[in-house]
Every structure is written in structure tokens, then in C-alpha cells.
Amino acid sequence: MRRYVINRVLQVIPLIFGMTFISFLIIHLPPGDPFSKLQMDPQISRETIQQMRKLFGLDKPVVVQYFYWIKNVFTFNLGTSFSYHVPVSFLIKQKLKNTIALSVFSIFLTWFISIPLGIFAAIKNGKWEEKFLSFIAYIGISIPSFFIAMLIVFFVAKTAILPIGGTTSIFYKSATGFEKFIDYLKHLLIPGISLTLAGIGSLFRLMKNNFLECLNSPYVITAKAKGLSMSKVYYKHTLRNAINPMITIFGYELSGILSGAALVEIVTNWPGMGRLILEAVLSQDFYLVMASLLIGGILLVTGNLIADILIAFADPRVRLR
Amino acid sequence: MRIFLRRLKKTNKISFISFWIIVFLYLLAIFADFVSPYPYDLQHRDYPMAPPTKIHFFDKEGKFHLRPFVYKTELVNVAFNEYREDYSKIYPIKLFVKGKKRKILGIFETDRYLFGVEGEGKIFLFGTDIHGRDIFSRILYGARISLSIGIIGVSISFFLGLLIGGISGYFGGKVDAFLMRIVEIFMMFPSFYLMLALRAAFPINLSSIQVYLLIVVILSLIGWASLARIIRGMVLSIKEEEYVQAARALGIPTYRIVLKHVIPNTFSYTITALTLSVPGYILGESALSLLGLGIQEPYPSWGNMLSVCIGNLRVLTNAPWMLIPGFFIFLTIICFNFLGDGIRDIFDPKKW
């Protein structure tokens, strides 16, 4: 078990290294030097450019530039944002917190709703309850997350029951710690619910199918042949096996959650990584784009790593090889 | 094809219906010049954010007209975006109405449109946008972008995925290890981040055709990795199938084994995967256009038609019909999802 975890963590290192390379490559691949344009931009001070040239080797060949960048990345110096004139790492730190809060909030909510519904539908397979839920899930899967967010914003704007946009209200500064938390949570609700609604459908369907598959497996016949009660057959024997693949799927779903979160952030004006990277793209702020891409990737890698370690805890076949 | 449809009808009714909805949407896109009552960029200055035109059968006196008609509307309150119908004259809706000359698909010249009203009256089935452009017409023209990018993008990804996955799976060894590491790296970026980063590598202001091609390239670059990995897995397992071993034992050359035994047996899966991945491309295009990084005004796409709704609560609350393109995105995606599931059922021998 320990060896499995260590191995799994070690595997991440070359992966992240490869990701830095791809991140760098994407920005530098197209013909023409993006930085030559910067020098003509009056907004950017001579000093910034001088400083960055020294740190990142901007006048050197692209390959050498990569090693300059990498060296700096490992000392957590991700460069300076051209448009904000502050270190990229500072910007990211600010926004990353909000993105993680949004993702974690919606992941919990999604699982909390779709797992029980999935089990319910699987048990009712073929009956109207299952058909109804599956149809709703279809709709959920097919509505784009940004469109759900728009509809929710539209609804909220009509009824004005929740604050739209930002993370805090005006009175934030004077509020107590608990009020601050509640206020933050209120602002989180619109993007959070949008993202949750976008995710429930597919997770529900996966859970339903997993549960059904496990229900039809031989060990469930054994459990019934032992004369166990239906609740034990469902919630012990079937559920434990149906949940395992869900943990693996969690790793895959994470990519969708992060992408969905980014779009929802933009639509609902939630200041997270999504907005940051969009603004960076619009203002051609290359270091910020590279860094955001890399951070997004690292988030996903970490999520997958956690899923893989969790699966080892849950499944003795992985744990005790 | 006919057998395919008959089976689809038998195994999965909803997919069968979805198939015909998709066909209908594509026909609308192709014949947008003929079906849409107005050009996509025609600005009706007097009608900004006009609500969908009401279609009447009964006039003010309660008299029934067999031919539906509309009234002329007028903007009465700019602040609240209020329109009022002018009951003095009725404008009947006519089929094959005469208008400005247009070229259908750039080939056939015609001055007849499918439907419309003559004279002063206007017909905006889905209302107008802030510039007074007919949303219905723009949706039809926008469909050309959104629907074609799905198909073209999937084809390119599929080609890349089949090639790289096939090579990786069949030859194995170091080639496989190398290619799969690259695939893994690509898959470990959240697709939206990757999409924006790829977009950032190119200038923001590009011509429409350049942007269109760029979007296709970007979406294919994002999509190929997962397809390649799936196809590799399939090839790996098919390679171990005993009928492939039997073919090797018969002394059949490798290329023929791949062509006759390996690839055809991935089809049932790949065709399903293909259909189910079209929505991803439509979504990708809409998202890019929505954020102003894709198709640029005045040319419409379902994505950029929605972008006015972001962070603009006044527009959103006063003119909710601006959200209609979103429903078209949804309709297309749900139809492709149903169709994909139907195709999977067809290929699943258990369902016969």
C-alpha cells in the first residue's frame, strides 16, 4: 500500500514536467515573437521588460527561454503580468482560492444529490421513477453549463433573491467573521448551483449504471442466497462495489468540473481562475496564460492523484496486490 | 442507411426522432438564405430588442382570418423596452414572399423567401437583438457555424485519434509509451484552460475564415487525445483477440490484418463515440464565441449571440428572448446525445 502511494506520487513528477513543456510550447509555437510586440507597447515599462529579459532570457532562443522559465517556476516565480504589473503568482493565489471553493462546493453538492438518486433509479429500474429521472438527467447532461448559469442569473435577476457577481457585499468590511462566511457562501450559491446542476446528470447516470451492473453480478446472487435482507444486499454488497469505479471516474470528471467552473465563473462574474485566464488571453498576457494553464493542470493532476489513493483505500484488490 | 434507420426506429424511438431533428436543423442551416426572412446583418433601427412578434388569427373585431397576420409594433417606452401593437392595419404572413435578391448557398439566385410579411409590417419570430437584428434569421445563419464545426472538428480529431491510437496500440513498445505519455499530458489539462491557452497563442483579431479554421484546429487539438487513448485500448484488446491471432497464423500480412480485422471491429465503438463527441465541439465553439474569442460580429454564431447576456442584467431581464440561441445549442446537443445512445444500442448485440 505504501509503495503504491509512493509510486503513484512519483509518477506525477514527469507528468508535471511534461505539462510545463507543453504549456510553454503552446504559447511559443506560433510564428512570430509575442514579446517583440510588448516592447512596442507603451503601457509596459522599460524596467519591467529589462527585468524580465534578464530573468526569463527573452532574447535567447526559445529552448533556452524554456529552461529560464522552468528554473523560475520551481522557485515559484511565475513571471510578471504585463497588464496588471504585479507578479503572476500573486494574481493566481487570489483567484485560485475562489475557484477551489467553487469546485469543492459543487463537487460535494453534486455527489450528495446524484449518488442517492442514482441508487434509487437503479433499484427502480424499468419503472416510471427511473424513466423520469433518466430523462431529466438527459436534459441536465445536454444543457451547457454556461447556459444553465445564464438561466439562473436571469431567474435571480428577476426575483432578486441572491446577490449576483463578486464574492462579497458592500458591508463585508464591517461584518463579523461568521457574517463574512455567510456572505461569501451567498455569493457562492449562484455559480455553485449552476455548476452542480450541470454536473448532476452525468454523475447520476454513471451511478445508476454502476449500481445496475453490480446488482446483476454473481456475488449479489450469493448475498441473496445467504438470505440477507434487501437493504443489506443493496447498501452493503452492491453499494460498496458500485462506488469504487465512481472514485476513478471522479478523476476524469474533474477536468469537466474545472472547465465548467471557469465558464460559470465568467458568466456569473465569480472572480476565479476562469475570469483570470480569459482576461489574460484578451490582453495577451503570456506569462499569466502559461501559469494559469499550468496551475489548472496541476489542480487536475492533484485531483486524480487523490482519487487514485482513495481507490486504493476502498478496493482491496488495489491495496493488497 | 435504410437498415440503420429501421433498426434505430425499432430499438430506440427517441433516437430515431432525434435523428430527424438533427437532419432538420442541418437543412435549416443549409437553406438559411431561403428560410430566414431577413439577412443576418440587417439592422432594423426602429426595433431594438423587440419581443417576438405576436401572430394573430383574430383581428380587433374578433373576426377570424384563415391566413395568420401580424400587426406593426412601435417602441413606446425606451427605458422599459415596451412595444405596442398598432391595430390599424393587418399584415398577413405570406409564403414565398418577394424580397431582396439573395443567393442560396452562393449558387441559386432568388428573390423569394420562404415566408414573410410585405410592406411596413415586420415579423421577428424570436424577437430582435440590441441592434434590431432578427434573432430567428441570425439563429439560422449561426447554425451554419455551430453545426458545421461539430462535424469538421470531430472528423479531424477522429482521424488523428485513429491514426495515433492505432499506431500506439498495434505497434506497442516504445512508440506506444511515448505517444501515451503525450496523450496523458494533454488529458491532464482542463480542456477549457487548454482551449483558451491555445487561443491565446494566436492574435485576437482575425478574419472570420481564419477564426473559423482556428477554432476547428483548437478543438481538434483538444479532442484527439481522449479518442486516441480509447482507440489504442480497443486496438490493444482486439489485437489479442483469437481471430486476429488466427489471421496471423494464416500468414496474412500485418496491414491487411489491421484493415480487415482490427479497424472494422473498432467501428461500432468509434461511431458511437463520434456521435457522442459532437456536442463537445459545438460547446467548445459556443464557449469561445461567447467569450468573444471565436466568431466575430456581425457574423452570428449561437455562442456569440449569447455573449450580450453576460454581465448585462438589463438586457437579460428586459429581453429574455436573447437566450433562445442557448435553447438551440441545448436542442442540438440533446439530439446528438440521444442519437449516440441509440447507435450504441444498435451495435450492442444484447439489445437485439
Place this chain on the structure above:
Amino acid sequence: MNILEIKNLEVSVKTIDGNVKILRDVNLSIGENEVVGLVGESGCGKTMTARSIMKLLPENTKIDKGEIFLQGEDIVKKDEREMRKIRGGKISMIFQEPSSYLNPVFTVGSQIEEAVKGIRDKRERRERVYKILEEVGLDRSIYFRYPHQLSGGMQQRVMIGMALVNNPSLLIADEPTTALDITTAHMIIELLKKLMNSHRVSILFITHDISLSVYFSHRIAVMYGGKIVEISHSSEIFKNPLHPYTERLIACLPERYRKGEKIKAIEGEVPDFKSLPPGCPFNPRCPYKMKICEEREPEERKVGKSIVRCFKYGNTVEN
């Protein structure tokens, strides 16, 4: 008294093309401490018979008619709650592939332990499991192992322990040795023999291997096309097979021929339930086919100590 008595059992499955009968007029009894072998080729209805006794039929499959008496009580009439007490209590079952019939995520000990009925005390339950593990020839330490850590033979021992932990009166063994190697299979059969005596349990032994069945069972029931075509004592069946199918099936055994001698194989294939021929299901492959065989299904008749369904033994029932 007989432990189990099946009378006129009929089971059908709902398919797209309508209801298909898969068991027809099955009559079988199992005495106390008796092993009855249920023999037949694949798709003849053996497993369905077993599942009917457990009332664990797959979806869309149901008992249409007949009675199944377990120690005098008809279990066809019992509801799901009463059946739960019977399953694992009075009747238990073991299967062909122990690896897939054991739940991979729980320790084998806990899987046996949850089958224990009637003992509340945790320590006592645990002791009971340890005892049964020893009885099936496994070490106590196996309790904490997961199924994938055990060999096929050990997994089958666990299944047997789980089945016998409540001292049932009937054990249904559905091809318990088919997936195992011959040396392991032999040990499992010997174990079953030993436990049958120590636990005084009757066994319905389902197999496609007629000579294995002769080795292990007292009586043998041969199934074909959803019907039991012959029930004979195992000492008799090789010497004097009554039904043409039994006779020809035995003739298919390669060990009854010298090297290279042509096997007297049965022509044709086992029919599908959907396309059973009219009359006797075996008639298209039967060398003794008469006209009546295509017209009518033969009834059961007694020949000596055996029961057979064949017009060879007269076409009227004398009782």
C-alpha cells in the same frame, strides 16, 4: 420423509417473442442425506431448476405451476420474507465460479459471518466462522483475507463453509468443480462427501459430467429440453441406461473407446428452448424414433426402480 419434493414444476421466461417455457413438468425428490445428481448438457434447464428451488430466478422468469415441498412445506407459496429465512438457513447454494460469486471488497470471514443465523453474540458468531473454516480445511487466518488472495480451490472451500454454516438440510451445488483443475476438483468432492456425512445434509449436485455424477451421487436425474427424462440409481445408469438420450450421452464419453475408435456421437445439436420440436424433445436426434414421438410428449413411467419418459417402454402409463 423426503427433504425436497418437486411436483409438476413449470417455469417460463418472458422474451420479446413471447413466453418461452424453460422447465416443463419437472418432478424430483431428494431423500434425507441423499445426493441426487442433475445431469445434462448446457441449456437443458439444470441451473433454472436450482434457482427455482431457491426462488432466486432471474428477471422476467417465473414459476407458472407446480409445488416445491421443503420438508413438507410448499415454498412456491412463500413470500420473499419467509424465503429469506429459508435461504442460507434450510437451503443453501454453491456455484461454478467461486471467484465471481464472492464479493471482492469484503474479507471472506466477514462474508461467512454475515450468513450466520440465529447467533447474536459477536464473539460466538466469530467462533462459529472459525469452526466452519476449520471444517472445510482452511486456517483461521483465512478469515481476514480477501477473495482475490485465495486460490480457486480455497475460494470454493469458503463458499462451501458459507453454505454449511447454518447446518442446512439441503445444499444445491451448481457445477462446483467445473471451473477447477482436476486435482482440486477431486479434493472438493472429497470434502463435500465428508461434510455431507458430518452435517447430515442432502445435496442436489448439478453437473454436465455424468461420470463425476455417478461417482458422487446416489441417484441421477438426466435433463433434456427442460424436462427430466430419466431418474435412475447411479449404480444402474452406466450398466442399464433407459432413456435413449442417457444411453447416447454415455456413448459419447471418449473413455469408453479404444484409441482412434470412432465415437458413436449423437447427431445434431441441443435444441434451443424457443424451437423445441413437437413431442419428445429428443426425437430429432433419437435413433429409436417412432411416429408417436413427434405427436405426443411421453409421460413418466416406472421401469424397475427407475423413472423414464420414453415411448420405448410402452405408450400407455401403467401405475
Place this chain on the structure above:
Amino acid sequence: MEILWKIENLKKIYEVKSEFTKKKVVAIDGVSFEIYKGETFGIIGESGSGKTTLGKTIIRLIEPTEGKIFFRNTDISEMKETHLRPLRKKFQIIFQDPYKSLNPRINALRTVMEGMDEKLKMKEKREKAEYLLSLVGIKKERINNFPHQFSGGERQRIAIARALSTDPEFIVCDEPTSNLDLSIQAQILNLFLELREKLNLTYLFITHDIKVMKYISDRVGVMYKGKIVEIGKTEKVINSPSHPYTEKLISSELKIHQIP
């Protein structure tokens, strides 16, 4: 007697990669034997003993790690695939599971035609395939059917016809009857014997069933953990086994089955 195959010290070692560790699994551990022209050589062993790997390695469907394989005095163990391809027509294989060994998208006739000599005309191929299919007992009106329309026994017949389509001298039979019902097994065993007489074939017959082994093979090798622990005339091995493993195997079989 003419030696058809000569196997010398054959080894197959798999490297099982898991995470960062590599584990070596020895599937065949230094096996040497000969197969004479016209005989049926049996390999018997329990699951995991390496018998299937051995069968496939001999005809190079699996690459050997070490050792020499002589087919009619030509060493094929290191021959390049392109050179080996024409030779492959001389040795064929029949697999255990008839549900997996036929391509589901190719009908019976084309399955049998596929491997035939390129020089043959289409019509000749067709006629030959029809003949082979009738030889194995597939009726002419069904030759255009696809695999899923055939039963297990029929599929195995088609697989046999496919193996015969290249006019082989030698066929590896990898447990060809163990997935079949008893009555079908009898038909297929008869077919094997009939074809051996008619076409002058040599078989390597792999099975775990001693009864089948005793019935069909002239000589037998007993495999245990990748090694052949005993080799000899079938009757001699069965009646007076010399290796303790063989003895255990035979005695288990004898106890539960009556072998006259």
C-alpha cells in the same frame, strides 16, 4: 520416424510491469521435445501450467525468449516475420473458445477463403472453401452466414475449415473441445480423427482432460509450472506414471471418473 518439430530448451519469460517494479513471470521454463510426422502429440496440464503458451510459441504466435524451434530442420525461432509468413501456411492453430476465434464481421465462406494461396483465382478459392466447409459438416446453404448465427460446435467446425484452408501439415489444437458439450465434443473428436486420416495431418493436442488425451494422443507430455515433467507413450504415462505430479493428476482423475 520422421521428425517434424524439434524444440530445444524453449523459454518464455513475461515481464509484468506494475508501476515502477518489473516482475518476471516464467511461462515456459526450458522445454525440449520432438514431434513426429503423422502422430498426435498431447500436452496435458492444469490451468496456468503454460500449455497454451507453449502451443502458441511453437508456431511463433508468441515470441520465444530463448531456445530453438526447428520445423523440418529449419530454425524458425528467430526468423523474420516476412520470411516466416509463407511457412506459416504449413502450421495452423485451432483455439479453445469458438466464440472468440472467429471475426464477428466476416461470414463463414470468407473466413475460410481469407488465408488461401494468393495465386488461386477467386472461383477456385470459393470452390475450395465450399469443399472444406462441407468436409467439416457445414451445410452449403449456410456458408454465407455470420459467426453469431452458428452454434458453438458449428463455429469450431468453421475454425477447423479455416485452419485447413492453407493445406497445413500440422495443427495446434488448443483445448478445442473443452468449451463444448459432451455430445458436440464427441462429434468434433471424430472429425479430428477423420481429418487426420484423410489429410495426413500431425496434431499437437493441448488439453486438461486425461480422458480425451487418452483417446486421441499417441504420445503425451505432462506440463507442470512451465516444465514438461514427463514425456512418453500415452498408455505408459497413464498406467505407470513416473513423476509424482503425474501420479497425483492421474489418481485424481481415476478416482472420480471411471476410465476402463
